Amino acid sequence: DGGITQSPKYLFRKEGQNVTLSCEQNLNHDAMYWYRQDPGQGLRLIYYSQIVNDFQKGDIAEGYSVSREKKESFPLTVTSAQKNPTAFYLCASSPGTGDGNQPQHFGDGTRLSIL
Amino acid sequence: ILNVEQSPQSLHVQEGDSTNFTCSFPSSNFYALHWYRWETAKSPEALFVMTLNGDEKKKGRISATLNTKEGYSYLYIKGSQPEDSATYLCALLRWDNFNKFYFGSGTKLNVKP
Numbered sequence: 308d309g310g311i312t313q314s315p316k317y318l319f320r321k322e323g324q325n326v327t328l329s330c331e332q333n334l335n336h337d338a339m340y341w342y343r344q345d346p347g348q349g350l351r352l353i354y355y356s357q358i359v360n361d362f363q364k365g366d367i368a369e370g371y372s373v374s375r376e377k378k379e380s381f382p383l384t385v386t387s388a389q390k391n392p393t394a395f396y397l398c399a400s401s402p403g404t405g406d407g408n409q410p411q412h413f414g415d416g417t418r419l420s421i422l
Numbered sequence: 423i424l425n426v427e428q429s430p431q432s433l434h435v436q437e438g439d440s441t442n443f444t445c446s447f448p449s450s451n452f453y454a455l456h457w458y459r460w461e462t463a464k465s466p467e468a469l470f471v472m473t474l475n476g477d478e479k480k481k482g483r484i485s486a487t488l489n490t491k492e493g494y495s496y497l498y499i500k501g502s503q504p505e506d507s508a509t510y511l512c513a514l515l516r517w518d519n520f521n522k523f524y525f526g527s528g529t530k531l532n533v534k535p
Contacts, residue, residue: 311465338521340523342525348527349428349525349528350513350525355521397465408471409471411458411523412468413458415463
């Protein structure tokens with residue numbers, strides 16, 4: 308079955324530590340996204356990538372970094388500069404650029420907590 | 423910052439009740455509106471993609487309408503069932519950036535048997 312796999316499901320970060328959240332898709336989608344959800348708030352866009360080797364900052368990119376070296380992979384690193392990293396992180400993909408008729412496909416999410 | 427508003431924030435209904443909720447958005451540069459259903463411990467799943475003013479879409483007991491001129495969409499559930507319990511999200515796409523989705527905070531529906 309095609310889909311998006313996020314790992315790990317739960318992650319704990321120590322102060323000053325960088326952590327990386329994995330997102331892999333086998334849907335052959337060009338576009339991939341990272342969202343953050345906090346209680347009572349909607350999904351906020353962290354970074355997105357329209358194509359391999361390209362990515363753009365979303366609304367809350369500070370303290371995060373990404374890479375897109377392969378079409379199927381879009382890992383998110385939460386750096387020590389992100390002072391409030393505790394949240395639920397969702398990865399998504401969609402078929403391609405400029406087609407608003409295609410919905411996003413989502414992973415199951417990673418819950419990150421501070422130790 | 424662009425605001426996509428969903429109301430109500432949460433809703434509790436009895437099995438068999440029909441219900442509806444709203445997604446409001448800025449109408450300028452409208453390109454598409456998506457509705458997603460997000461059950462607890464699962465990933466969000468697409469319900470509808472709506473692009474034209476006056477669009478009406480239906481899937482089983484769930485339907486949606488779109489008014490792009492005034493900037494709102496309604497989601498209706500007829501004869502709610504406990505399995506309809508989920509958070510319903512809407513997401514806006516605009517012409518100025520086809521790849522950036524603006525999500526509302528969702529309406530959490532709880533259907534009691």
